[in-house]
Amino acid sequence: MTKFDIVVIGAGASGIGAGLAAAQNGAKVALLEKGAKFGGAGKFGAQGLFAAESTKQKAANVNYTVKDAYEEIINYTHHSSNARMTKAIVTKSASTIDWLKENGLDTELVTNTQEVHQNHPRTYHQFIDKFNGFDRVMNNFKKAGGVLLTETTVNKIIRENGRVTGVEVVQNNQTSILATKAVILADGGFVGNRQEIARSLAIDPDDLYSMGERKATGDGLRMLQEVGGINNYKRIFENHAATVFSASNPKWHNDTIFTLTCLPFLWIDKEGKRFTNEDLVYDFALWGDTVYANGGYYYFLLDQALVDYLKTASLNWTSSFERTFRLLDGQPMTHKVGPFAEIESDLQEAVQEKAAYKADTILELADKMNVDAKVLQQNVAHYNELVAKHDDTDFYKDSSFMSIPVVKAPFYAVRANSTTLGTVGGGLVNENFEALNASRKVIPGVYAVGNNASGMFDSSYPTIEGLSNAFAWNSGRIAGEKASEFVRE
Numbered sequence: 001m002t003k004f005d006i007v008v009i010g011a012g013a014s015g016i017g018a019g020l021a022a023a024q025n026g027a028k029v030a031l032l033e034k035g036a037k038f039g040g041a042g043k044f045g046a047q048g049l050f051a052a053e054s055t056k057q058k059a060a061n062v063n064y065t066v067k068d069a070y071e072e073i074i075n076y077t078h079h080s081s082n083a084r085m086t087k088a089i090v091t092k093s094a095s096t097i098d099w100l101k102e103n104g105l106d107t108e109l110v111t112n113t114q115e116v117h118q119n120h121p122r123t124y125h126q127f128i129d130k131f132n133g134f135d136r137v138m139n140n141f142k143k144a145g146g147v148l149l150t151e152t153t154v155n156k157i158i159r160e161n162g163r164v165t166g167v168e169v170v171q172n173n174q175t176s177i178l179a180t181k182a183v184i185l186a187d188g189g190f191v192g193n194r195q196e197i198a199r200s201l202a203i204d205p206d207d208l209y210s211m212g213e214r215k216a217t218g219d220g221l222r223m224l225q226e227v228g229g230i231n232n233y234k235r236i237f238e239n240h241a242a243t244v245f246s247a248s249n250p251k252w253h254n255d256t257i258f259t260l261t262c263l264p265f266l267w268i269d270k271e272g273k274r275f276t277n278e279d280l281v282y283d284f285a286l287w288g289d290t291v292y293a294n295g296g297y298y299y300f301l302l303d304q305a306l307v308d309y310l311k312t313a314s315l316n317w318t319s320s321f322e323r324t325f326r327l328l329d330g331q332p333m334t335h336k337v338g339p340f341a342e343i344e345s346d347l348q349e350a351v352q353e354k355a356a357y358k359a360d361t362i363l364e365l366a367d368k369m370n371v372d373a374k375v376l377q378q379n380v381a382h383y384n385e386l387v388a389k390h391d392d393t394d395f396y397k398d399s400s401f402m403s404i405p406v407v408k409a410p411f412y413a414v415r416a417n418s419t420t421l422g423t424v425g426g427g428l429v430n431e432n433f434e435a436l437n438a439s440r441k442v443i444p445g446v447y448a449v450g451n452n453a454s455g456m457f458d459s460s461y462p463t464i465e466g467l468s469n470a471f472a473w474n475s476g477r478i479a480g481e482k483a484s485e486f487v488r489e
Contacts, residue, residue, distance in 0.1 A: 003179040004030045005487040007167050009154050009220055010187030012040025013469055014450025016137060017476025018184045023144035025484035030178060032152045034215050040188055041213045041422060042472055043134045048107060048126035049473060050466035051093040056109040064121035066090050076462045082455035084431035089456060092474040097125055104136025112465050113324040116282040124465045157183050157223050164445035181487040182445040184479050189423035189451030190218030200235045203296030203418060209243040212422035220452045221426045228443055229435040230428035234454045238424050238461045238468060239288030242416035246353035256346040259337055261416050262320040264401045265300045266383050272371030274379050277395035281320045285463045288419060296418040299369055305408040307343055314338040347412050356414040365411050380406050425454035433479035447483055449475040
């Protein structure tokens with residue numbers, strides 16, 4: 001039987017953080033990954049992470065303290081999050097930026113990546129040479145004595161007399177036992193488990209577009225429950241923007257439709273009503289939250305006059321994702337969208353994919369959208385009146401966006417769906433990321449981190465950029481350090 005001090009289940013950001021921290025603290029660590037590649041969403045999705053009072057921020061004279069970050073987060077959650085955990089994560093964040101650099105994954109402090117956050121102090125540390133950097137981090141894990149086992153599934157945690165003694169694993173269709181004194185559950189939540197998603201969602205699962213890690217099927221949360229832990233404490237979806245997708249063709253993507261989705265046109269909900277200030281499109285978390293809260297999808301409406309205009313001309317509007325993509329490429333901002341020479345055929349493509357509707361009248365459009373025709377007609381007419389005055393007295397959208405009415409047939413309704421980057425939480429833990437039972441007593445030797453751990457967030461993901469990835473790295477690092485102390489006791 002192979003023996004380890006600590007077994008980390010899941011080799012994403014939180015798992016790598018836990019494994020590296022524990023190994024560098026002298027523990028013998030096995031890092032287990034269900035898939036063929038390590039890194040998870042932290043490597044293949046995220047582009048950086050949050051920090052407060054980092055060396056890079058101090059060098060750039062960014063005045064944003066641990067206290068500032070703590071208070072911003074705790075106030076956002078209405079003090080319903082774990083204050084000790086929040087303070088621990090924020091306090092750890094600066095040293096983690098240095099620690100990652102020391103281990104081969106450097107970052108640069110960039111301007112915040114979302115348009116509405118430009119006046120917020122800079123907190124986003126974007127990865128430099130990300131993929132090679134992750135390789136260097138993994139090499140340092142191995143140099144510290146760590147063992148990476150890919151394509152390895154964990155069935156259960158084995159305990160005797162209330163103490164962890166091992167895990168049952170399957171590798172190459174062979175079942176075996178790895179002896180260990182502690183287990184860190186870092187396998188990314190349950191976004192890849194459709195049944196668990198359906199149980200936890202407040203919307204129809206068919207309306208949710210997931211950008212999360214498909215291998216994150218809730219195995220860790222299941223095992224947490226099996227050893228007496230709580231695995232359904234504040235399960236939260238990391239709502240993030242909205243997506244136009246084809247239910248019958250998952251690989252379908254159209255660049256023009258994507259860009260149009262990132263603009264504050266007229267949005268209509270499933271009741272046929274305008275439901276929000278559409279310039280929420282410039283804050284991805286709030287955009288995602290309003291879509292989720294209003295039933296899981298909406299339609300943005302265009303008329304033929306706008307379509308004809310965009311064939312040859314540009315709008316002096318900013319696509320909400322322009323800054324994100326241009327920062328990655330090192331390109332300057334344009335603050336323009338269009339022209340789209342093929343916009344008509346692009347919209348027709350969306351119609352064919354059943355992601356949009358086209359009609360000669362608003363009444364006909366309402367029928368295709370399955371909304372009340374009179375309600376839609378009234379809402380479009382009222383919106384056009386507000387546009388004529390350049391004054392949104394309903395939801396106070398910026399007047400610069402109150403310039404495009406919906407008046408000329410044919411009309412288009414494009415459906416944008418609730419989108420999640422993953423699930424957040426489920427496992428009840430303390431600020432050391434030790435798992436707790438129903439009596440809030442520590443379960444010795446069991447830890448949950450990253451998307452398996454509850455406490456940092458409340459009902460939705462905060463608007464601070466890079467926070468979920470920072471939570472992954474820092475929760476993992478804290479748990480790795482605490483677990484290495486535990487196994488030495």
